[in-house]
Amino acid sequence: MPARKTTKTNKTTARKAASKKAPAPASAAPTAASVFQIKVALKNSKLPIWRRIEVRGDATLGELHAIIQMAMGWNNSHLHHFIVGKSPNLRFIGAPAPYEVDDMMDEENEDQITLGQVMSAAKTKITYEYDFGDSWEHEVVLEKIVEAEAGAHYPRCVAGENACPPEDVGGVWGYVDFLQAINNPEHNQHEEFLERVGGEFDPEKFDLDAVNELLKNRENHELNGRGNI
Secondary structure, eight states, X not given: OOOOOOOOOTTHHHHHHHHHHOOOOOOOOOOTTEEEEEEEEETTOSSOOEEEEEEETTOBHHHHHHHHHHHHTOOOOSOEEEEESOTTSOEEEEOOOSSOOGGGTTOEEGGGOBHHHHOOSTTOEEEEEEOTTTTXXXXXXXXXXXXXXXXXXXXXXXXXXXXXXXXXXXXXXXXXXXXXXXXXXXXXXXXXXXXXXXTOOOTTOOOHHHHHHHHHTGGGBTTBOOOOO
C-alpha cells in the first residue's frame, strides 16, 4: 500500500463547519448509457496541464479518483478529497481512512457517491485536491453528457496537454523551481532533482495511448479493481 501523508491543513475548520451545513443534494441517477465528458485541469499552473476524460455517470467518486490518478500521471502516494459546492456550504468527500486522521473525520465516503449525484448539468465544477502538503488542486468540469458509443471502452482519455509534475516537489510553485533547476546545469539542485526523476524529465510530454492503456487495464492496477466503469 502507498504511504499516506497525514499533514494537517488549514482547511480543517472550514471542513468541520461545512459538514454541518451542507445537505446532500438529491439527483437522478444517470442511465447506464450516460457518459460524462470531463476536463480535469491542474489549478494555478503557468503551464497548462489538463486531461479530457469520458466516464460513465454512474461511476463513484472513488472510481473517478482512480481515473484521475492514472490520466494525470500521479502515483496515489498521498491523501485526497473532492470539494463540492460553494462556501459556506462545502462538502468534502474522500476515501475512508484506514486509521484515524483528524482532517478526514468529517468527510463523506467517496465510494458511496456517484459522479451523477454531484455533477448533473453541463458546466458544473468541483475540485479534486491531491496531497494535502503540496496541495495539487484540480478543477473538474463537466463539459457535456453524451450517450455511450457501442463497443467503446470507458473510461477513456480523449485529449490532454503536458506532463504531470513529479510527486513531492512542493506544489505548483515548487514545480516552477524544479523546472528551473533541471534546465540549469549550474543550479545547486540540478543533479539532485534529475536523479529524483530518473535522469530526465520532459514537461511537455503527454502520451495519450499510454494513458488509455492504463485505463483499459486498471483492473490489474492497485488503485482500482472494478472493471469497466
